[in-house]
Amino acid sequence: MPARDFFDNARYLHDGGMGNIQTKRGCDQQCIYCTYPIIEGKKLRFRNPKKVVNEIEMLKQMGIDYLHFTDSTFNNPNDHAYAICNEMVQRKVSIQYTPYMNPSSPSKELFSLLKKTGCDGITFGVDALSEKMLLNLKKGFKVADVDQAARYCREIDIPFSLNLLFGGPGETKETVLESLNNIEKINPVAAGAMIGIRCYPRTQLWNIGCQEELVSRDSNILKPYYYVSSSIDKDWLIGTIQEYYEKHDNFLIPTNEKGAHTDNLVVQIFRDGFRGPFWKVADELKKRLASTSVARRSDQDQHKL
Ligand code: SF4
Numbered sequence: 001m002p003a004r005d006f007f008d009n010a011r012y013l014h015d016g017g018m019g020n021i022q023t024k025r026g027c028d029q030q031c032i033y034c035t036y037p038i039i040e041g042k043k044l045r046f047r048n049p050k051k052v053v054n055e056i057e058m059l060k061q062m063g064i065d066y067l068h069f070t071d072s073t074f075n076n077p078n079d080h081a082y083a084i085c086n087e088m089v090q091r092k093v094s095i096q097y098t099p100y101m102n103p104s105s106p107s108k109e110l111f112s113l114l115k116k117t118g119c120d121g122i123t124f125g126v127d128a129l130s131e132k133m134l135l136n137l138k139k140g141f142k143v144a145d146v147d148q149a150a151r152y153c154r155e156i157d158i159p160f161s162l163n164l165l166f167g168g169p170g171e172t173k174e175t176v177l178e179s180l181n182n183i184e185k186i187n188p189v190a191a192g193a194m195i196g197i198r199c200y201p202r203t204q205l206w207n208i209g210c211q212e213e214l215v216s217r218d219s220n221i222l223k224p225y226y227y228v229s230s231s232i233d234k235d236w237l238i239g240t241i242q243e244y245y246e247k248h249d250n251f252l253i254p255t256n257e258k259g260a261h262t263d264n265l266v267v268q269i270f271r272d273g274f275r276g277p278f279w280k281v282a283d284e285l286k287k288r289l290a291s292t293s294v295a296r297r298s299d300q301d302q303h304k305l
Pocket of ligand 1: 027028029030031034035036037072073102125
């Protein structure tokens, strides 16, 4: 059992909207940009579900009422997620949480079980919704899997979001438009998009960046480098994502249309008692951004007077 009392657990909840817990270490997937298998290892090592649920109970006693599972993905494999949820159901332990899930083997039964244990949303780290880009990023699933997972979520009434990364190796106008088109079809509650993929040493993306002479073996990684493939016109990509954002309420990008950083506003939202991942507080963030810009405009008008 981790010595959780050495940590300021409440601060994670109050400033980040979620407490945290890990049910396994490692990731055996091969997504080309990801550091999880490097940091935690490629072999999955599972915690005993009883001990995980003991820890959830302890966190609840400490006042944590919303959890983030910091696992690579909560349902890799589905069996371990079943074991955790079954243990929770058996012991009547429930807490709100929004796990990161892999859509490769969607299971309606597992999604129902998640809901019983307090899950109030699922984030799918899909990265792309173009078949070619899913292959290039080595995600290990297809658009049809995401579509099926989305159907199950809707049937069970669990809100879900998709995370997307644009600009990966081989990205083209066609693949971007295919992804955007599929977001529209799948229609998640939220889709969060980033342009560029951060390159970290020892990942396959880093090797690609080195081959393309975009980074070098001795690059200082404290200065982040975001890979955008030369196969896509970056200005077109930024313009297209911006345009899509303006037309779709469920599409989220990390900064607002004027480029203002939203980090402080998000922290304030959590301090005001909101809970959950970014996409669950997006409506509140939009409301506050709108009132901030109204206030800014009236300040500017005052100055003019
Ligand atoms: S993106 Fe997720 S599934 Fe892919 S390697 Fe990283 S942790 Fe594993």
